[in-house]
Amino acid sequence: MADIRLEGVAHSYDGGRTWALRPTTWTWRSGRAYALLGPSGCGKTTLLNIISGLLTPTEGRVLFDGRDVTGVPTAGRDIAQVFQFPVLYEEMSVYDNLAFPLRNRRRPKQEIDRRVREVSRLLGLDPVLGRRSRRLDPGRQQIVCLGRGLVRHEVAAVLLDEPLTVVDPALKWTLRSKLKEIHRDTGHTLIYVTHDQTEALTFADEVVVVNEGAIVQAGEPAELFLSPAHEFVGHFIGSPGMNMLPAEIAGGVVRVAGADAGAALPDTAAQAALADGEKLPPGPVRIGVRPEFVELGAAPGVPARVSGVDRMGAYDLVHALVGEHPVVARTEAGTAYEPGAAVCLRFPPERAFLFRDQVRCGSLGPLTGKGAA
Amino acid sequence: MTRPDPRRRANRAWLLVLPVVVSVAFTAVIPLMTVVNFSVQDVFSPTDRVFVGLDWFYEAVRRPENREAFVRTLLFSAQVLLVEIPLGVAIAVAMPRRGVWVSVALVLVALPLLIPWNVVGTIWQIFARPDIGLGGWTVANLLGVDYNYTLDSTDAWITILVMDVWHWTPLVALLAYAGLRSIPQPYFQAAQIDGASAWATFRHIQLPRLRGVLTIAILLRFMDSFMIYTEPFVVTGGGPGNATTFLSILLSKMAVGQFDVGPAGAFSLIYFLVVQILCYVFFTALTRSGR
Numbered sequence: 001m002a003d004i005r006l007e008g009v010a011h012s013y014d015g016g017r018t019w020a021l022r023p024t025t026w027t028w029r030s031g032r033a034y035a036l037l038g039p040s041g042c043g044k045t046t047l048l049n050i051i052s053g054l055l056t057p058t059e060g061r062v063l064f065d066g067r068d069v070t071g072v073p074t075a076g077r078d079i080a081q082v083f084q085f086p087v088l089y090e091e092m093s094v095y096d097n098l099a100f101p102l103r104n105r106r107r108p109k110q111e112i113d114r115r116v117r118e119v120s121r122l123l124g125l126d127p128v129l130g131r132r133s134r135r136l137d138p139g140r141q142q143i144v145c146l147g148r149g150l151v152r153h154e155v156a157a158v159l160l161d162e163p164l165t166v167v168d169p170a171l172k173w174t175l176r177s178k179l180k181e182i183h184r185d186t187g188h189t190l191i192y193v194t195h196d197q198t199e200a201l202t203f204a205d206e207v208v209v210v211n212e213g214a215i216v217q218a219g220e221p222a223e224l225f226l227s228p229a230h231e232f233v234g235h236f237i238g239s240p241g242m243n244m245l246p247a248e249i250a251g252g253v254v255r256v257a258g259a260d261a262g263a264a265l266p267d268t269a270a271q272a273a274l275a276d277g278e279k280l281p282p283g284p285v286r287i288g289v290r291p292e293f294v295e296l297g298a299a300p301g302v303p304a305r306v307s308g309v310d311r312m313g314a315y316d317l318v319h320a321l322v323g324e325h326p327v328v329a330r331t332e333a334g335t336a337y338e339p340g341a342a343v344c345l346r347f348p349p350e351r352a353f354l355f356r357d358q359v360r361c362g363s364l365g366p367l368t369g370k371g372a373a
Numbered sequence: 374m375t376r377p378d379p380r381r382r383a384n385r386a387w388l389l390v391l392p393v394v395v396s397v398a399f400t401a402v403i404p405l406m407t408v409v410n411f412s413v414q415d416v417f418s419p420t421d422r423v424f425v426g427l428d429w430f431y432e433a434v435r436r437p438e439n440r441e442a443f444v445r446t447l448l449f450s451a452q453v454l455l456v457e458i459p460l461g462v463a464i465a466v467a468m469p470r471r472g473v474w475v476s477v478a479l480v481l482v483a484l485p486l487l488i489p490w491n492v493v494g495t496i497w498q499i500f501a502r503p504d505i506g507l508g509g510w511t512v513a514n515l516l517g518v519d520y521n522y523t524l525d526s527t528d529a530w531i532t533i534l535v536m537d538v539w540h541w542t543p544l545v546a547l548l549a550y551a552g553l554r555s556i557p558q559p560y561f562q563a564a565q566i567d568g569a570s571a572w573a574t575f576r577h578i579q580l581p582r583l584r585g586v587l588t589i590a591i592l593l594r595f596m597d598s599f600m601i602y603t604e605p606f607v608v609t610g611g612g613p614g615n616a617t618t619f620l621s622i623l624l625s626k627m628a629v630g631q632f633d634v635g636p637a638g639a640f641s642l643i644y645f646l647v648v649q650i651l652c653y654v655f656f657t658a659l660t661r662s663g664r
């Protein structure tokens with residue numbers, strides 16, 4: 001087990017014309033369960049392959065506990081990796097498939113047998129242990145692959161590249177909790193790639209969100225939900241995603257559609273960069289607020305018009321238009337709002353954020369008397 | 374050979390099969406029936422013939438030179454398969470998978486396949502001569518081996534075998550190469566992750582996925598080598614003695630040389646049957662073992 005550090009790692013498949021992974025510096029700490037979350041084609045697999053050594057990065061260094069392994073081939077890295085689709089040694093039995101990584105490393109016979117049986121019991125493969133692996137259905141085959149990834153004791157990390165894509169949904173749940181259990185027992189570093197936010201949020205200690213070849217934010221699931229640092233995280237996590245409402249900062253107050261939404265409080269990071277230390281510079285911003293936190297009611301607030309209501313059973317989604325910009329609010333089931341009704345929106349402080357160029361620059365604060373028009 | 378399937382009920386199917394039936398009849402069945410016709414008669418002249426039943430078949434099986442040629446040909450085919458299949462696979466594995474060298478390697482490997490049979494024979498007849506041929510001279514003079522394929526049976530045999538290997542291993546290599554190219558990249562990545570050696574990768578990833586193409590390669594090489602005619606005919610003429618008289622050379626001597634059409638007909642029917650049976654055995658064995 002080791003801390004895996006990426007230093008300025010970047011990768012291009014076409015000699016530098018486009019970058020599948022932009023320069024990234026990041027440390028995967030030993031023993032944690034990570035989810036690597038991002039849309040299709042954002043560079044998740046590329047990142048994993050660089051860690052496992054299947055790919056040598058175009059730029060940057062990979063360090064395992066401070067040891068530079070950038071040029072070390074896969075075999076010398078002690079990394080386990082499970083791929084998106086089942087990759088089996090088809091003419092071998094399930095048992096032999098599981099034993100293969102250990103046999104190649106010349107472990108003693110008893111140890112191999114013990115490990116194989118442990119993993120097979122954990123994953124429920126006992127009934128098929130003697131079967132030829134190619135005769136299994138794809139879901140089972142993928143579980144065998146998962147087993148091959150977990151069978152080695154001494155790995156620095158287990159990389160799982162969307163491992164449950166071919167497994168049917170009912171089994172997915174069970175397997176994911178199994179994986180968590182195994183992680184607790186073994187303490188392996190796990191990196192679990194997915195583009196499914198629920199999967200990521202339920203699985204991981206820490207979720208790393210990737211977009212267009214760059215890590216945009218990493219944090220605990222609650223942090224990503226409550227305090228997104230990038231518009232993309234707001235959109236991508238939560239359903240429906242975060243509302244984004246164009247606004248204007250003037251005199252330290254955020255104004256939307258002629259009404260004051262709140263005070264513009266700079267983030268501490270942004271604050272340090274500011275010359276006057278207190279205020280965000282005036283100009284356009286976007287207010288980001290999750291539907292869960294939009295409050296509907298009478299004035300004061302940002303005036304809007306209800307355009308539709310989705311009744312979701314457990315809750316309702318009220319769609320409103322501020323000028324021509326849509327905003328969604330999640331309310332209790334059985335809300336009385338009807339399309340066409342006038343309504344005022346309020347954004348609670350600490351739950352609404354300000355974004356410039358997609359990056360968060362501040363948050364919405366309570367209006368003090370002096371800001372009100 | 375495609376034949377109408379008796380289980381088919383729809384009459385229209387017959388119509389669709391008809392062209393095949395007609396062409397097979399003209400190219401295979403009718404010529405074969407002529408041979409069958411010869412094999413059960415003793416022909417003295419075009420107008421004077423006697424029905425002799427299965428006499429020629431007994432005769433064909435009993436004749437010692439037939440038996441010897443049969444064993445000789447079987448041995449030759451076995452050696453051809455034992456050398457060409459592993460060698461072809463080895464060449465395919467060694468060939469580059471990417472880059473500019475792919476086309477260079479493909480052309481180099483495919484070159485021997487482009488040469489017509491009898492030209493191959495002629496090339497080797499000269500190439501292997503110990504007095505003026507480059508290959509023969511090198512072996513005889515530089516390596517100091519007492520080599521002369523026109524006098525020594527073993528030398529003749531080896532010459533024919535090496536020639537066949539040179540000519541046909543490329544076919545096996547190209548088939549195997551195509552098979553290897555079709556293996557998806559993640560299989561090799563998984564092997565790297567699992568710490569598989571080059572041999573283990575070959576044994577557990579590449580070889581199992583070559584089963585299909587190797588079945589074809591084995592069948593093709595078996596049939597072809599079992600029926601080899603032109604090359605030994607050109608190089609050694611079946612000699613010295615009978616050392617390289619394979620079945621088809623013997624057969625053509627019998628039928629064309631001595632005009633023994635009765636025994637030749639019976640013999641060629643047996644020959645035909647043996648090829649069919651052995652192919653069936655190979656095919657079944659190879660496809661069964663994969664399940």
Ligand SMILES: Nc1ncnc2c1ncn2[C@@H]1O[C@H](COP(=O)(O)OP(=O)(O)OP(=O)(O)O)[C@@H](O)[C@H]1O
Pocket residue numbers: 013020038039040041042043044045046047195
């Ligand atoms: N072998 C390759 N050659 C060229 N381009 C590649 C190659 N592999 C990936 N790419 C490109 O690099 C980018 C990142 O790909 P990558 O496979 O890392 O994405 P991903 O996040 O794993 O996507 P997915 O969720 O679809 O698996 C994509 O634009 C892809 O087209």
Ligand SMILES: [Mg+2]
Pocket residue numbers: 044045046161
């Ligand atoms: Mg991927």
